[in-house]
Amino acid sequence: MVALDAVKVSNAKLRQLPPGLVAVFLGATSGIAESTLKQFYRNTIRPRVYIVGRSQDAANRILSELKAIQPEAEALFIRKDLSLLKNVDELCDEIKAKETKLNILFMTTGTMSLKGRDETSEGLDRKLATNYYARMRSTQQLLPLLEAAAPQLSRVVSVLAPGEESLTSFHLNDLDLKNNFSLRTAACHAITMTDFAFEEMAKQHPTISFVHAYPGIVKTGFIKEAGFAMKAALNATLILLAPWRVSIQESGERHLYAATSAAYPAKSGNEGGVELGTEEIKKGSNGELGGGAYLIGSDGELRANEKALRELRSKGAGQRIWQHTMYTFDTVTK
Numbered sequence: 077m078v079a080l081d082a083v084k085v086s087n088a089k090l091r092q093l094p095p096g097l098v099a100v101f102l103g104a105t106s107g108i109a110e111s112t113l114k115q116f117y118r119n120t121i122r123p124r125v126y127i128v129g130r131s132q133d134a135a136n137r138i139l140s141e142l143k144a145i146q147p148e149a150e151a152l153f154i155r156k157d158l159s160l161l162k163n164v165d166e167l168c169d170e171i172k173a174k175e176t177k178l179n180i181l182f183m184t185t186g187t188m189s190l191k192g193r194d195e196t197s198e199g200l201d202r203k204l205a206t207n208y209y210a211r212m213r214s215t216q217q218l219l220p221l222l223e224a225a226a227p228q229l230s231r232v233v234s235v236l237a238p239g240e241e242s243l244t245s246f247h248l249n250d251l252d253l254k255n256n257f258s259l260r261t262a263a264c265h266a267i268t269m270t271d272f273a274f275e276e277m278a279k280q281h282p283t284i285s286f287v288h289a290y291p292g293i294v295k296t297g298f299i300k301e302a303g304f305a306m307k308a309a310l311n312a313t314l315i316l317l318a319p320w321r322v323s324i325q326e327s328g329e330r331h332l333y334a335a336t337s338a339a340y341p342a343k344s345g346n347e348g349g350v351e352l353g354t355e356e357i358k359k360g361s362n363g364e365l366g367g368g369a370y371l372i373g374s375d376g377e378l379r380a381n382e383k384a385l386r387e388l389r390s391k392g393a394g395q396r397i398w399q400h401t402m403y404t405f406d407t408v409t410k
Contacts, residue, residue, distance in 0.1 A: 077375040077376065077377060078330075078333065078339070078355060078375060078376030078377065080326060080329070080330075082353060082354060082355055083329050083330055083333040083376070084329060085353055086333055086336070086337050086350045086353065086355070087115060087119045087329060087332050087333060087336070087350075088119060089350045089351070089353075090116075090119040090120050090332075090336055090350055091119060091120065091121055092350075093120070093121075093228070093229065093349075093350070094121075094228070095120075095121035095122040095123075096121075096122055096123065096124065097120050097123045097124075097179045097180070097229065098123070098124050098125075098175055098177060098178050098179050098180075098221075098225075099113075099116060099123060099124075099125045099126070099178070099179055099180035099181075099182065099335075100125070100126045100128065100171060100178060100180070100181050100182065100214075100218070101113045101125060101126065101127055101128065101182045101184075102128045102129075102158065102181075102182065102183040102184065102185045102210075102211070102214060103128070103129060103158075103183065103184040103185040103186065104127045104128065104129055104138070104182075104184070105127065105129030105130065105131045105134035105135050105138065106129075106131075106134060107184065107294075107324070108184050108235055108291055108294060108324070108327050108328065108331060109182060109183075109184040109235070110138060110328075111324045111325060111327055111328025111331075112182060112327075112328045112331040112332050112335065113125060113127065113138070113142075113182075113328075114138075114141070114142070114145065114328060115328045115329055115331075115332040116180070116332055116335075117142050117145045117146055117149060117151075118145055118146070119332065120149075122146070122148050122149050122150075123146075123149050123150075124149070124150045124151075124152075124175075125142075125149075125150070125151045125152070126151075126152050126153075126154060126171060127139075127151060127152070127153045127154070128153075128154050128155075128156055128158070128167060129153070129155065129156075130155065130156070130157055132153070132155055135153040135155070136153075138151075138153075139151055139153060154167060154170065154171075158185050158205075158206060158210040158214075159187065159196050159202050159205045159206050159210065160196055160197065160198055160205070161198055161200075161205070161209060161210065161213050161405065161408050161409055162198070162408075162409070164210050164213045164214055164217070165213070165217060165409060167214070168213075168214060168217035168218055169217075171218065171221070172217075172218070172220070172221060175221055176221070176224060177221055177222075177224040177225040178218055178221035178222050178224070178225055178230075179222075179225045179228065179229045179230060179231070180229065180231055180232075180233070180335050180336070181214065181215060181218055181222065181231070181232045181233070182233045182235075182331070182335055183211045183214065183215075183232075183233065183234045183235065184235045185206045185207070185210055185211060186203075186206050186207050187202055187203055187206050187207075189202070189203065190259065192257065192258075192259075193253070193257040198408045199408070200252065200404070200408065201252070201253060201257065201262060203259075203262045203263075203266070204252065204253065204262055204265060204266055207236060207262075207263075207266035208265070208266040208269050208270060208273075209401070209404060209405075211234050211270070212269075212270075212273050212401055213405060215232050215234075215277065215286075216277075216405070219277075219281055219284070222281070222284045223281060223283055223284060226283035226284065226342065226344075226346060226348065227283065227346045227348060228348055229336060229348040229349040230283060230284045230285065230342065230348055231284065231285045231286070231287065231335055231336070231340070231348070231349065232274075232277075232284065232285070232286045232287065233287045233288075233289055233331065233334055233335045234270055234274070234286075234287070234288050234289070235289050235290075235291055235331065236266060236267055236270055236288060236289075236290070237263070237267050237290050238267065238270075238271060238288045238289070238290050238361075238371035238372065238373070238379050238380050239290055239371070239373060239379040239380055239381060240263070240264065240267050240290075240381070241264065241267055241268045241271065241380065241381040241384040241385060241388075242264050242268075242381065242384060243384045243387060243388070245258075245260050245261045245263075245264035245265075246261070246264050246265060246268050246384075246388070247261065247265075248388070248391060248393060248396060251265065251269065251396075251397060251400045252400070252404065253265060267288075268384075268385075268388070268393075268397075269397050269401070270288050271288060271361055271369075271371060271380070271385065272388070272389075272393050272394040272397045272398070273397060273398060273401060274286035274287075274288055274361070274369040275361055275362060275369045275394050276394050276395070276397075276398040277369070278342075278343045278360070278367065278368030278369040279343065279368075282342055282343040282344040282368060283342050283344050283346055284342055284368075285340050285341060285342045285343075285348065285349075285368060285369075285370070286368065286369045286370070287334050287335070287340055287369075287370045287372060288361075288369075288370065288371050288372070289331060289334050289372050289373075290371075290372065290373045290374060290379050291322065291327055291331070291374055292321075292322040292327070292373065292374030293321045293322060294321065294322050294323075294324060294327045322374055327374070330374060330376060333376065334372060334376065336349045336350050337349055337350050337352070337355065338350055338351055338352050338357070339352060339355045339356065339357055339358050339376070340357075340358055340370045340372075341357060341366045341368070342368050343360075343366070343367060343368025343369075344368075345366065358370055358372070358376075358377070358378065359378055361380060361385070
């Protein structure tokens with residue numbers, strides 16, 4: 077476990093990096109992304125951040141709070157519904173028109189619903205669209221800016237649930253779940269496809285680091301989006317699991333560490349980010365030290381169903397998932 081004290085020391089060292097770091101936070105008008113964004117603002121010098129979400133009211137509140145934290149920094153809100161890939165492309169085009177580099181892409185976009193398959197106008201299930209396709213499309217479209225930031229800090233973080241991979245709930249021949257949809261399979265597919273997509277991108281773009289992070293049990297504003305029954309069930313669960321719960325502030329501190337520490341270097345060996353103190357370089361999802369793609373738990377250490385990943389890897393899952401993802405992008409955006 078990466079001790080919280082070590083996390084705080086590492087985050088404080090961010091002020092030793094050059095001023096003007098650029099970061100994009102998707103889904104940052106509440107919860108973990110908001111908390112991480114505020115920690116980033118507190119610990120860096122004159123950063124420029126893009127906050128992407130659906131609530132203008134929440135954004136106005138956050139922008140006011142950020143101004144009080146560091147008046148000389150710059151924060152911009154972009155209102156977008158990222159369940160549609162066309163909106164993702166519009167967002168990325170807007171950012172690329174303004175920036176020449178990007179140090180951090182941090183993603184928590186998602187939707188809370190007990191509905192069955194709920195297709196968007198682009199033919200994708202809304203949960204898979206926000207939890208997987210929109211995140212990977214954002215990453216793909218912003219890769220040139222991320223590469224331009226290297227050898228300085230250049231990292232992508234997707235907050236979901238590594239470690240929850242399952243062979244029984246994963247359908248390699250039905251990746252978009254047209255025929256095998258359930259809430260469980262949708263969650264499993266988003267998680268497992270993120271694992272392998274990040275591995276593939278780490279191979280293709282070895283100067284960028286990719287982190288798939290499990291946040292642990294954190295009470296966030298995400299619950300507000302749930303229906304009455306789900307909200308009641310989630311609140312009851314949070315009460316039962318209170319002894320193991322991570323506070324929203326600690327979650328923000330730990331996710332900032334995941335987004336900036338040299339413990340998760342790019343595959344090229346370029347550490348980037350905050351130099352290590354007492355911590356060590358972590359093992360990648362492929363089993364290699366400093367493998368470039370990482371699956372981590374709320375403690376900052378490896379978290380994965382390695383047995384399931386080994387079996388899927390033996391079936392060529394990485395290449396098949398990446399080909400499916402690129403085909404989906406081509407089909408939808410054309």
